[in-house]
Amino acid sequence: MFLDITDLIKKKTDEKEFSLEINRDMLKRDDFEVKLISPLIVKGKATLDGEDIIVKGSIETSIKSFCARCLKSVDYPLNINFEERFSKKQGEDIYPMLEDRIDLEDMIVDNVILSYPLKVLCKEDCKGLCPECGLDLNEGQCDCLKDAIDPRLEALKSFFKGE
Structure with missing residues (x-):
């Protein structure tokens, strides 16, 4: 899930819009695992901020979960807005930037993990x-x-x- 940022780095353009569709069955990181029932749709734009790249956008998908009260299977939609910084310098809350591209995978998984609901219900009055x-x-x-x-x-x- 790489985004080519050559034009931004060479200052040929101020921003780059992108749209990705990622087809996967599962997202995993350490103990976190979520089943996807629709593709991850990632849309946004990357802008140059000094030597860093700021990526703003949204992630849309649906996940398979279980109701916290009755344990029925639930298809839960996720709509996530994000704003993240990519840089060649290392730091907290900064994703690494390669020479002419950025890898969006860790950022996408992090945002899905942080947006995952604590309790999914099949209906509010379950x-x-x-x-x-x-x-x-x-x-x-x-x-x-x-x-x-x-x-x-x-x-x-x-x-x-x-x-």
Whole structure:
């Protein structure tokens, strides 16, 4: 996923627009792994900033995940806006720049990781699973006792009798 920046470096142009479509099944880095169900669409523009290149744009894709409440499979769209710096100098929050091109892969994966939702839901009002029998409460009610008290906490019940 390289972007040729020769024209920017030679100052033939002030900015370079680009559009990439990346077809992959999976994005991986260390312990992070996400299944992609649509291509990664990366659009943006690169501009020269002194000796550095600033890349602004967006990443669009859909990922396969699971509902945090009922565990159903969910297709979740990701729309990510980014602005990143590429340089020959090393530093925090700076991606490396080669002589006449920049590698966008690490930047794309970093932005997907940072934008990955903490909790994916199949719908906002998902009722989840019954903690006793495991029935999907979106499909109906179960016959489990709702007022069952954990025997370890039964003694706390007496604290509220006087009120």
